[in-house]
Amino acid sequence: AQSVAQPEDQVNVAEGNPLTVKCTYSVSGNPYLFWYVQYPNRGLQFLLKYITGDNLVKGSYGFEAEFNKSQTSFHLKKPSALVSDSALYFCAVRDRAKGGSYIPTFGRGTSLIVHP
């Protein structure tokens, strides 16, 4: 079974400050990990993914995420937040184990609010 947790319903940060949105996961094998962003009344938009290789993954709009296998985490980060980053962020996981599902499991989402 696969699962993902986003422990924070909301993250507040001042513009220009670094931001972190947390995600932890559980899979039986190795994970595919994804971050998506959703703006109001829109579908989800892909930000970045981890499959293998470097633990630090860089994605769209200056976002990056760090894969930590020992802590089973994949936190989303950005060095300097913009007001326009305010949105809903979803972490998702897929199990790469043989026989694993092609269907990712999504977290409940974290609302990021960047204050001017």
Add this chain to the structure above:
Amino acid sequence: DTGVSQNPRHKITKRGQNVTFRCDPISEHNRLYWYRQTLGQGPEFLTYFQNEAQLEKSRLLSDRFSAERPKGSFSTLEIQRTEQGDSAMYLCASSSEGEQFFGPGTRLTVL
């Protein structure tokens, strides 16, 4: 625009009516997914197609819900005898091997 498209974008219906939504995936993607999303929640999996074959359905999907992808291209999701609890955003996504690409969604309101 070569992204995933969904029609209609909004649907208001009365309880007990049937509704059908359409999804046009990215043309080279063989995998297609339907999700439901309610306020404050992440996307909830409904069903998955690989080409024209429906390979997985959520146990949460009642028999009032049916989906097709007859030629392995576009897909339809039908809800029969709608209930107020069906009110939600219905999202379609497509993929090849990696990340999913989502459509804008169809917002269903059941009165």
